[in-house]
Amino acid sequence: MLAREKVANTYLGKGVAIPHGMPQDRELIRRTGLAVLQVPDGVAWQPGDTARLIIGIAARADEHLGILGNLTGLLYDDEMVARLAITPDPQEVVAALSAPRVDAPLSEPGEPFEAGLAVEAVVGSAHGLHARPATAFAEAAKGFDAEVMVRHGTHRANGKSLAGLLRLGVKAQGRVRISARGPEASAALAALQRLIEESEPEEVFSGEPAHGWAPLAAGATVRGLAAAPGLAIGPVRLLRQRKIVVARCAKDPERERQRLGEALSMARAELQELYQEVRERSGPAGAAIFLAHAEFLSDPELLARADRRIARDESAGWAWRETIEEEAESLSKLDDPLLASRATDLRDAGTRVLRRLGGVIEEKAELPREPVILLAEDLTPSDAAGLDPARVLGFCTAGGGPTSHAAIIARSLEIPAVVGAGPAVLHQRDGVPAVLDGDNGILYIDPSEEDLAAARAARSALVHPCDEEHRDRHEPAVTTDGVRIEVDANAGLAKEASQAVAAGGEGVGLLRSEFLFLERDTAPSEEEQYAAYREAAEALGGLPLIVRTLDAGGDKALPYLPMPAEENPFLGVRGIRLCIARPELFRTQLRAIFRAAAHGSIKILYPMVSDVAELREALAITEEVRREMGAGRLETGIMIEVPSAVAMASELAGLVDFFSIGTNDLAQYVLAMDRGHPLLARQVDGLHPAVLRMIDQTVRAAAGKGTRVGVCGGVAGEPLGALILIGLGVTELSVSIPSIAAIKARIRNVSMADAQGLARRALACESVEAVRALGKG
Numbered sequence: 001m002l003a004r005e006k007v008a009n010t011y012l013g014k015g016v017a018i019p020h021g022m023p024q025d026r027e028l029i030r031r032t033g034l035a036v037l038q039v040p041d042g043v044a045w046q047p048g049d050t051a052r053l054i055i056g057i058a059a060r061a062d063e064h065l066g067i068l069g070n071l072t073g074l075l076y077d078d079e080m081v082a083r084l085a086i087t088p089d090p091q092e093v094v095a096a097l098s099a100p101r102v103d104a105p106l107s108e109p110g111e112p113f114e115a116g117l118a119v120e121a122v123v124g125s126a127h128g129l130h131a132r133p134a135t136a137f138a139e140a141a142k143g144f145d146a147e148v149m150v151r152h153g154t155h156r157a158n159g160k161s162l163a164g165l166l167r168l169g170v171k172a173q174g175r176v177r178i179s180a181r182g183p184e185a186s187a188a189l190a191a192l193q194r195l196i197e198e199s200e201p202e203e204v205f206s207g208e209p210a211h212g213w214a215p216l217a218a219g220a221t222v223r224g225l226a227a228a229p230g231l232a233i234g235p236v237r238l239l240r241q242r243k244i245v246v247a248r249c250a251k252d253p254e255r256e257r258q259r260l261g262e263a264l265s266m267a268r269a270e271l272q273e274l275y276q277e278v279r280e281r282s283g284p285a286g287a288a289i290f291l292a293h294a295e296f297l298s299d300p301e302l303l304a305r306a307d308r309r310i311a312r313d314e315s316a317g318w319a320w321r322e323t324i325e326e327e328a329e330s331l332s333k334l335d336d337p338l339l340a341s342r343a344t345d346l347r348d349a350g351t352r353v354l355r356r357l358g359g360v361i362e363e364k365a366e367l368p369r370e371p372v373i374l375l376a377e378d379l380t381p382s383d384a385a386g387l388d389p390a391r392v393l394g395f396c397t398a399g400g401g402p403t404s405h406a407a408i409i410a411r412s413l414e415i416p417a418v419v420g421a422g423p424a425v426l427h428q429r430d431g432v433p434a435v436l437d438g439d440n441g442i443l444y445i446d447p448s449e450e451d452l453a454a455a456r457a458a459r460s461a462l463v464h465p466c467d468e469e470h471r472d473r474h475e476p477a478v479t480t481d482g483v484r485i486e487v488d489a490n491a492g493l494a495k496e497a498s499q500a501v502a503a504g505g506e507g508v509g510l511l512r513s514e515f516l517f518l519e520r521d522t523a524p525s526e527e528e529q530y531a532a533y534r535e536a537a538e539a540l541g542g543l544p545l546i547v548r549t550l551d552a553g554g555d556k557a558l559p560y561l562p563m564p565a566e567e568n569p570f571l572g573v574r575g576i577r578l579c580i581a582r583p584e585l586f587r588t589q590l591r592a593i594f595r596a597a598a599h600g601s602i603k604i605l606y607p608m609v610s611d612v613a614e615l616r617e618a619l620a621i622t623e624e625v626r627r628e629m630g631a632g633r634l635e636t637g638i639m640i641e642v643p644s645a646v647a648m649a650s651e652l653a654g655l656v657d658f659f660s661i662g663t664n665d666l667a668q669y670v671l672a673m674d675r676g677h678p679l680l681a682r683q684v685d686g687l688h689p690a691v692l693r694m695i696d697q698t699v700r701a702a703a704g705k706g707t708r709v710g711v712c713g714g715v716a717g718e719p720l721g722a723l724i725l726i727g728l729g730v731t732e733l734s735v736s737i738p739s740i741a742a743i744k745a746r747i748r749n750v751s752m753a754d755a756q757g758l759a760r761r762a763l764a765c766e767s768v769e770a771v772r773a774l775g776k777g
């Protein structure tokens with residue numbers, strides 16, 4: 001114990017110390033045990049620290065960690081600690097140390113330490129160490145071969161645990177002490193200190209009320225916080241949350257571990273998808289939360305706790321739910337409302353996993369078919385991302401805050417929203433007419449006919465820049481000097497094809513067929529795929545449908561397709577490589593595509609092609625299937641999303657009818673930055689001049705062979721990106737459905753000569769910032 005005390009102070013804070021020995025002396029311990037010593041008058045520990053409750057630990061392995069966790073939890077409770085230092089009743093001490101406390105800070109996976117290497121830092125983010133900076137911190141910490149601990153006041157957390165970091169409850173300008181030990185301790189400290197001190201822009205709504213409407217007769221009102229501007233008028237509808245039922249016990253812990261592992265990896269893949277989708281639709285600010293959710297699902301603390309429960313014969317679902325609930329409870333008790341609201345995020349991420357482990361769903365959360373003002377306890381980011389502005393006129397939640405991710409997403413979807421309105425929200429009758437005033441944060445229930453009419457008039461008087469775009473959405477996108485650009489939609493599901501047409505899409509330029517393959521236990525059959533592709537083709541009524549063949553593998557694991565674990569999934573067996581490695585899967589899909597082609601204008605697109613031989617092989621398999629079926633030839637193209645495909649574009653162009661450039665992946669491979677990386681993802685920008693020069697090279701190579709070039713990555717849906725791309729010679733843009741009208745309108749306002757000038761200036765830029773600055777000039 002003395003040796004330990006020399007290398008690390010075992011004083012925990014609040015008069016509690018936990019002396020223990022060195023790991024190399026473990027063998028000397030015959031039986032794990034604790035000895036509790038009370039020193040009511042206190043004894044000097046290390047300089048400046050006075051210990052009153054001293055708990056000596058002799059542990060052979062890690063049997064004592066549970067008690068240690070409970071003990072660190074006690075540190076929240078001054079009264080209890082003071083009492084334990086004097087109680088004459090040993091049972092009281094035993095009881096306090098044995099009972100887990102929901103408000104306990106996390107126990108570290110190893111022993112608590114505060115070795116010599118440590119730095120102090122002040123949290124720079126304007127909202128404290130909340131989900132985004134904490135995610136970045138945990139993720140960065142994991143990159144170092146070092147144990148990292150963060151101390152804030154008397155609380156400590158494992159620096160690699162997002163949940164632990166959040167539970168510290170550090171506010172803006174809060175001071176933390178970061179300690180590290182291990183081979184890369186000093187590098188870790190330098191990087192983490194920088195990271196935590198960085199300020200982080202936060203998107204908050206602070207708009208001036210624009211509509212000027214107020215009711216003449218004030219009836220029933222529910223007041224909350226303004227979260228997204230606008231007026232919504234319609235019947236209210238309470239969103240009922242679903243409950244997932246799980247069995248408590250299970251007989252086979254190994255099996256349960258496996259089930260949990262599978263559910264976690266499926267949920268992570270789904271979050272990655274969602275991140276991309278929301279990023280495309282609403283930008284990185286709204287999407288970043290899904291990276292934090294994925295981080296929760298890799299949190300070493302949470303996983304270890306669930307695992308310990310499984311070892312005690314709890315089912316995977318029960319163990320997971322209890323772990324998440326315990327943690328969410330503790331988070332929700334933090335006195336910082338922003339951090340406390342992370343409990344919603346944790347539950348949201350947890351439920352994504354639970355859905356795959358649970359049995360009966362008692363109540364289904366169903367979004368209404370008719371347009372309504374949605375009322376809910378709270379909306380998780382996943383709920384918000386799933387809202388269809390055509391059916392949800394606005395929403396009002398009992399909980400949440402204007403900086404919650406649901407609010408950020410509402411603003412980007414242009415859905416008026418009020419949050420933090422309290423439980424009154426939940427006691428409204430479904431179907432009652434209401435007006436939701438998103439500018440002032442008020443829900444008016446059952447207003448008079450006169451007020452309703454005035455609100456309708458105020459809403460239509462709001463000058464909406466999108467109105468004109470929306471009205472002209474079916475008009476072609478022709479530049480002022482007469483060059484026509486095709487604007488198509490990116491779709492994940494067959495049913496989105498009709499939405500694409502309604503939004504002005506001239507076809508579906510990218511059907512991400514992998515959506516049909518994810519979240520299930522077996523691959524979709526030929527019949528099921530045929531039905532889906534046919535549905536999309538028919539909904540398009542002759543407009544083109546580009547079906548991208550399965551782009552899975554790597555990070556989008558298919559549970560029914562066991563593949564060896566890969567260290568670098570983005571560089572692994574994914575995209576077309578997976579299709580070639582699993583020809584039966586590929587052939588089934590191709591058959592379904594050829595059959596569906598009888599019902600529309602379908603083209604085939606291969607993802608992630610990186611090599612000429614690979615393309616020849618995919619083409620040969622496709623041709624074989626076509627012949628077997630006696631089907632007609634379909635136009636075939638490849639995604640250009642790997643630098644090697646750009647380099648070989650001329651040879652590749654000779655083999656296919658069209659190219660579709662995937663700037664999301666192309667940027668990640670050109671810049672060598674993982675597009676889902678919590679720290680780097682914001683820099684993975686398809687407008688980087690390095691990426692633009694690759695696109696330029698591709699277009700030139702394709703032109704030499706008469707091959708058409710489109711872009712279906714995220715930059716095609718940005719006004720500046722679209723102009724630069726057409727200036728580079730791209731003739732088809734495929735964008736997310738909500739962006740179609742705006743992109744068409746932008747093209748109608750520019751001449752090709754100007755777009756070419758813009759593209760030339762962008763190619764000459766030195767940085768992505770310089771390219772983006774062109775959009776402001």
Ligand code: PEP
Binds near residue numbers: 276641662664665713
């Ligand atoms: C891309 O990489 O740009 C692309 C459109 O494909 P995905 O985002 O599905 O990988």
Ligand code: MG
Binds near residue numbers: 664665
């Ligand atoms: Mg891609």
